Amino acid sequence: MNTGMSKQLDIPALARGVQASDRRSLAQAITLVESGRADHRADALTLLDLLGTGKQALRIGLSGTPGVGKSTFIESFGLMLTGMGKRVAVLAVDPSSARSGGSILGDKTRMDHLARDPNAFIRPSPSQTQLGGVARRSREAVALCEAAGFDIVLIETVGVGQSETVVAQMADLFILLLAPAGGDELQGVKRGIMEMADIILVNKADGDLKPQATRTCADYAGALRLMRKRAQDPDGFPKALTISALEAEGLHNAWQQMTDLSEWRRKNGIWDSTRRDQARYWFQEEVRNGLLQLLLDDPNLAMRMDAAQDDVSNGRKTPATAAADVLGPLQDLLKP
Numbered sequence: 001m002n003t004g005m006s007k008q009l010d011i012p013a014l015a016r017g018v019q020a021s022d023r024r025s026l027a028q029a030i031t032l033v034e035s036g037r038a039d040h041r042a043d044a045l046t047l048l049d050l051l052g053t054g055k056q057a058l059r060i061g062l063s064g065t066p067g068v069g070k071s072t073f074i075e076s077f078g079l080m081l082t083g084m085g086k087r088v089a090v091l092a093v094d095p096s097s098a099r100s101g102g103s104i105l106g107d108k109t110r111m112d113h114l115a116r117d118p119n120a121f122i123r124p125s126p127s128q129t130q131l132g133g134v135a136r137r138s139r140e141a142v143a144l145c146e147a148a149g150f151d152i153v154l155i156e157t158v159g160v161g162q163s164e165t166v167v168a169q170m171a172d173l174f175i176l177l178l179a180p181a182g183g184d185e186l187q188g189v190k191r192g193i194m195e196m197a198d199i200i201l202v203n204k205a206d207g208d209l210k211p212q213a214t215r216t217c218a219d220y221a222g223a224l225r226l227m228r229k230r231a232q233d234p235d236g237f238p239k240a241l242t243i244s245a246l247e248a249e250g251l252h253n254a255w256q257q258m259t260d261l262s263e264w265r266r267k268n269g270i271w272d273s274t275r276r277d278q279a280r281y282w283f284q285e286e287v288r289n290g291l292l293q294l295l296l297d298d299p300n301l302a303m304r305m306d307a308a309q310d311d312v313s314n315g316r317k318t319p320a321t322a323a324a325d326v327l328g329p330l331q332d333l334l335k336p
């Protein structure tokens, strides 16, 4: 834990620091919500309650497989936004251990200018635990950035499956970054992830790759048109565009599309209803995870779980019967 956190924390002072957009306070507050310690958790809840819900940032989820250009995009897109006078926070959600020290170093150089921009705040991904923990910390970090008055919060994740769902559940817009595809086949993008995307950006539309990027973009635009119409979309969305993060091409258009979409959603009540749905979703997740944790912390139950797992792996019991045996006494407990 950070040096500044060994002492008793002055939570009201920390809250004021965050609201005044003091970077050190914000960094410290994020460290606090990321902490696994029980006393830190209590402080974190107090802090989040003190901050309450204030101004809303535009939360943009961004996903893409390794090497597609996420860091390069965040650097050039982020600089474009700060150049327009916007304040931009960047967070990373990384549930896997896939991110090596190397790519964190890579990020440092790729987001070099943005990292030094006084109107930007970049928070690298915390060391990974299970997805439930990552999701909570990221969601609370987003709330802290909002409380600190950022206009835009970019939430990046490597496309590894589950993490997209987590990011989509805390974002107002979900952007999928893709690279130009090799042949005429669509890249192995899972249908579920395509269905989450509000805007697909085919990156690297520059130099030799440009014709390929244009073709890939047309393929995806076609695929998107075949998908079921969603209630949260105006005509023409979701859509696919080409960009070059490296040459900062197409970024203004991408931003225009994002603002058009989010303004339409605000006007049509979808922005608010989505945030309400998300709040309910996270409440349910917290309760689910909390219940599970309560149970796993109980030494008796842990022993029974171990025994039941042995029975299942040895074929003495079916998974369903073993689970019913473990849960039976709990059901009795909950009976009035």
Ligand SMILES: Nc1nc2c(ncn2[C@@H]2O[C@H](COP(=O)(O)OP(=O)(O)OP(=O)(O)O)[C@@H](O)[C@H]2O)c(=O)[nH]1
Binding pocket: 064, 065, 066, 067, 068, 069, 070, 071, 072, 073, 103, 106, 110, 158, 203, 204, 205, 206, 207, 209, 243, 244, 245, 246, 247
């Ligand atoms: N030609 C071209 N290359 C790009 C573009 N954007 C990124 N690249 C290159 O693609 C490589 C990967 O870029 P990154 O931005 O590190 O990709 P990433 O998605 O952040 O990768 P991970 O952090 O490993 O998940 C680098 O060599 C970039 O220079 C682009 O618009 N055009």
Ligand SMILES: [Mg+2]
Binding pocket: 070, 071, 072, 103, 107
């Ligand atoms: Mg990166």
